[in-house]
Amino acid sequence: MKISIPKNFILGAASSAWQTEGWKGKKETQDSYLDSWYKNEQFVWHNGYGPAVATNFMEQYQDDIDLMQQIHLTHYRTSINWSRFFLDYEQMIVDEDYAQHIDDVIDSLIAADVEPMLCLEHYELPQYLSEKYDGWSSRKVVDLYAEYARIAFERYGDRVKQWFTFNEPIVPQTRIYLDAVRWPHEQNTKKWMLWNYHKVLASAKAVEIYHSLNLDGRIGCVLNPEMVYARSSSDADQKAAAMYDLFYNRVFFDPMLKGAYPKELTALCQKYDVYFDPSEEDLTTIKENTLDFLGVNQYYPKRVRAPRYEWNKNTPFHPEIFFESFDLPGKQMNNSRGWEIYPKVMYDMAMYLKNNYGDIHWLITENGMGRENEEQFMDENGIVNDTYRIDFIGQHLRWLLKAVEQGAPCEGYMLWAFTDCVSPMNAFKNRYGLVRIELDEERTRSLKKSAHWYQSLIDDRVLTI
Numbered sequence: 225m226k227i228s229i230p231k232n233f234i235l236g237a238a239s240s241a242w243q244t245e246g247w248k249g250k251k252e253t254q255d256s257y258l259d260s261w262y263k264n265e266q267f268v269w270h271n272g273y274g275p276a277v278a279t280n281f282m283e284q285y286q287d288d289i290d291l292m293q294q295i296h297l298t299h300y301r302t303s304i305n306w307s308r309f310f311l312d313y314e315q316m317i318v319d320e321d322y323a324q325h326i327d328d329v330i331d332s333l334i335a336a337d338v339e340p341m342l343c344l345e346h347y348e349l350p351q352y353l354s355e356k357y358d359g360w361s362s363r364k365v366v367d368l369y370a371e372y373a374r375i376a377f378e379r380y381g382d383r384v385k386q387w388f389t390f391n392e393p394i395v396p397q398t399r400i401y402l403d404a405v406r407w408p409h410e411q412n413t414k415k416w417m418l419w420n421y422h423k424v425l426a427s428a429k430a431v432e433i434y435h436s437l438n439l440d441g442r443i444g445c446v447l448n449p450e451m452v453y454a455r456s457s458s459d460a461d462q463k464a465a466a467m468y469d470l471f472y473n474r475v476f477f478d479p480m481l482k483g484a485y486p487k488e489l490t491a492l493c494q495k496y497d498v499y500f501d502p503s504e505e506d507l508t509t510i511k512e513n514t515l516d517f518l519g520v521n522q523y524y525p526k527r528v529r530a531p532r533y534e535w536n537k538n539t540p541f542h543p544e545i546f547f548e549s550f551d552l553p554g555k556q557m558n559n560s561r562g563w564e565i566y567p568k569v570m571y572d573m574a575m576y577l578k579n580n581y582g583d584i585h586w587l588i589t590e591n592g593m594g595r596e597n598e599e600q601f602m603d604e605n606g607i608v609n610d611t612y613r614i615d616f617i618g619q620h621l622r623w624l625l626k627a628v629e630q631g632a633p634c635e636g637y638m639l640w641a642f643t644d645c646v647s648p649m650n651a652f653k654n655r656y657g658l659v660r661i662e663l664d665e666e667r668t669r670s671l672k673k674s675a676h677w678y679q680s681l682i683d684d685r686v687l688t689i
């Protein structure tokens with residue numbers, strides 16, 4: 225089957241600062257909370273490799289940009305590492321060396337005809353703010369972030385036309401306060417909601433500042449909605465899916481796109497004593513500063529059923545009292561990551577957005593396949609023959625393009641990731657890139673088979689599957 229790809233449909237790739245940069249030039253005081261986690265809980269390093277060198281993007285960004293140019297990539301999304309951007313996070317003293325690095329990356333991308341898209345935070349909360357203010361528990365951090373956003377827009381807004389306030393803002397506090405897998409290893413749903421809320425507010429403030437600067441561009445946020453499928457059409461299973469959607473998707477979507485929280489959500493938060501008590505003024509800021517467009521990270525479907533067990537009221541409230549995860553028998557899996565593969569999720573998400581959020585323009589800002597032990601697929605010329613990735617992208621694009629054909633306002637697809645990079649969950653175990661990174665001294669780069677295939681998609685604008 226041959227499917228034509230609209231001329232202006234973006235085919236790009238993404239990464240983030242922390243997952244690629246490495247620590248060269250970083251001062252001890254510039255740790256992000258993830259750096260600190262890696263330093264303290266070494267189990268997440270993969271065979272001794274982690275963020276210390278990462279892909280050495282700090283020194284080797286030009287190599288990557290040359291490869292982008294070679295495969296005719298037109299858009300690249302990365303982030304500014306907030307924790308490295310300042311020498312003092314409260315006096316707002318910018319680290320000029322790091323700020324210059326961002327300038328250089330932007331200029332070099334533009335020179336290579338690759339449009340830079342920048343995110344202000346991709347899990348890079350400064351550890352200093354984490355320790356001093358308990359991170360996003362504090363309203364103060366909202367204002368410090370907003371000031372950081374202003375400085376970034378003023379410095380780079382002349383050349384960067386597409387901004388994102390956060391990448392997957394729900395994820396860090398879900399790991400910290402719902403899953404309790406990161407310090408302080410405590411389940412605390414009230415803090416989880418407070419962090420969610422402060423990030424919504426911080427994003428709205430950044431949007432307000434961006435618009436006030438009258439720059440020629442637009443600002444959105446990268447969210448990671450999970451397309452929820454109920455086990456059955458029974459009322460109980462349907463309700464479980466709706467509750468999942470409310471707590472994990474609408475908790476960001478509604479305030480960021482419609483300007484207000486769903487009433488059901490605030491009522492439940494009050495009932496279970498996890499409400500975040502916003503001021504009227506802050507609610508007005510949220511209401512008046514919705515996003516210009518949206519980035520959607522989409523990897524797998526979420527399947528739920530009605531819970532089988534009563535909530536033990538001696539344990540803290542957790543949204544899981546309303547649903548239980550459900551494994552679809554016979555599902556197709558990416559076993560390296562433990563994620564189900566279900567390409568139709570792209571189409572269903574497009575319809576979900578259209579039905580619930582109307583005409584908002586959006587694009588897939590991440591989708592991709594992490595695979596361990598990729599060297600086993602290397603041919604005699606040293607090229608990783610990653611046909612599974614080509615198949616994965618092709619199947620997902622097929623469903624996305626079907627939605628576009630039916631009028632979904634989706635502007636494009638960005639693969640995660642341009643190069644292999646460090647994952648917060650498992651360092652270099654799973655490789656996602658179009659470009660292989662050897663973990664040698666030189667961090668040698670080589671194009672995988674998927675990179676050549678992606679280039680032909682970009683050039684020919686035809687998907688053959």
Ligand code: BG6
Nearest residue numbers: 391392521561594647648649654
């Ligand atoms: C996304 C994140 O959720 O998934 C990336 O924005 C991340 O930062 C990617 O690397 C893949 O997930 P993981 O956990 O396998 O690295």
